[in-house]
Amino acid sequence: MAASYDTKSKSELRIFESLDDLSTDLAEYIAQLSEDSVKERGLFTIALTGGSLISLIWKLCEAPYNKTVDWTKWYVFWADERAVAKNHVDSNYKLTKEGFLSKVAILHSHIYSINDNVTVEEAAGEYKFAIRQLVKARTIDVSESNDCPKFDLIILEVGSDGHVASLFPRNAALEHEEWITHITDSPESPPERITFTLPVINSASNIAMIATGKDKAIPVQVALESLGDASLPASMVNPTEGKLVWFLDRYASAFIATSGKGDLEIL
Template identity: 40%
Template sequence: MAKGGVKHCTVLPTEEDVAVNLARWVADLSAKTISEKGYFSVVLSGGTLINTLRKLTESPYKESVNWWRWLVFWADERVVPLDYPFSNYLLAWNGFLSKVPIPKTSTYHINYNASAEHVAKNYETLLRELVEDKFLPLSPTGFPQFDLMLLGIGPDGTVGSLFPNRPQRYDVTDWVTSIADSPEKPPKRITLTFPVINSATDIAVVVTDKEDADAVAITWEHIPVTPTLPCSELQAQRFTTWFLNYDAASKLPPNYKK
C-alpha cells in the first residue's frame, strides 16, 4: 500500500454520539480485518480515549466482536508499576480490557522494572520478535504495521508521549523511544515513534475535550505554527479518521459539523 492514505473528519454533537459511532466503526473494522487475516492488532493510548471506548463493552458489541482474535498494544506508557494510578495499562484495564474477553496473553504491556531507556528497548525487542514470528507484518517503510491505532491528543498536539519541542518526535530510526524528563507527570515514559504510528493501516484520533480545540483547528485548517503540532503529522497507510464532538471542533468552521 502506498505511504500516506486519506484523512477524514467526523464531527458529532456530543461525546456520547462519538462513543456510539466509534464503537460501530471499530467493531466493523475488527470484523473485516479478522475475516481477512485472522486477527486484529490494536494499539491503545491513554487519556479520555478509554472512556470513549465504553460502548464496545456493552451489547451488542460485547457479544458480537471476536475479542479472542484481538492483539492489544500501547502507543505509550509511563514507566511505573502496572497497578500505579498513572499507568495507561491500568486505565485501559479498568475502563475497557476487564470488561471484554480479550485473553491476557494477547495484551502486550511493558516490563516496567528497568530504566525508561531499557523499557523502551525491551518493548521494541518484543515487537521485533512478533514481526519475526509473523504475528505482525512490516509496512512498506520497514516498520511494524498494526491494524488500528486508537489515539487521543493533548492541548499542545501531543500524540502518545511525542511532545512538541522534544527530540523523540523526530526519531525516524527507533520503533520505540524513551523519555526521561516528560513535561507531564510522571517524567519517565516510553512511546512508539512516528514511523511506527504512521505505518498503521488505520488511525482513529478521538478528541472530545474543548481544551483540545485549538490543536484540532490548527491541524485541520492547516494553520502554520512553529514547531508544527505532533498531531498534524498523523498519516495512516489507509485512513486517518478524526472523531470529534462539537466541543473539540468548536474552533473549526461550521461546514465541518453535521
C-alpha cells in the first residue's frame, strides 16, 4: 500500500508498507524516466549514491527491465563518493558495480567513477572537469536558471541526521556553489569524500529521495515541514525546475501528519 500527495514543496510523496513494495515502485519509476529521456534526448543521465540504495534498485536487474530498458543509453554518475580505492569495502562504486552495474548492459565507457589514485581535492576537480566536458557535449543537459548540469535523475538517501549525498548538517559544503566539492571531515567514516553541491542537486530534472527505517522518521518529518531549513540538508533539496518524489517506508513516514489532506490517494 502506498499513499501519495503533494507536500508544501509540490513534491510527490509515496509511502509503502514494505521495502519490496518500495523497490517495485522505484524500479518502475526509474525505468519510465529512462524511457522518457531516451525518447526525448536519446540518452539517460543518472546519479546514484551508496548506502542501501543498491539493495533497493535490484529489481531493475530482473525481468522485465533487464530486457526492456535501453541500458546502452545510460550514463551513470555518483552524487557522492568516498575517497577510497575502488575495491575498498566503503566504495560506492564497488557496491554499485557488484550489486547493479555487473548485472545490466550499461556500457563501461558510460560509467563515470572518481579517480581513486589522487587526493580527494584533485578527485573532486577531475570529476567536475569530466562533467563539464559532458555538459559542453550536451550529453548532460544544462539548467536554464543557473547553467548547472541538469541530470535526468539524481537518487538520494536521507541519513538519520538528515544528510543527503555527503552534505552533512552544519558542514561548509552546504554553502558551496561549485558543481562538485570535497570534504575531509565527514562525521561518518571515511572522512574524505566528494559530493554534488546543492545547486547541482536542485538543478536535476528529477530527484528521488529515499528514506527507510525508524531512525529516518524525525529527519523526514522536519524536511517535509521545514522546507529550506539550513540545519537539515534534506530540507534544502527543492528542485528549481524539476520534480521531487519521496519514497518512504511506513517507519520513515511515521511522524508525517496526513490529517486534513483531502487529496490523499491510496495507490
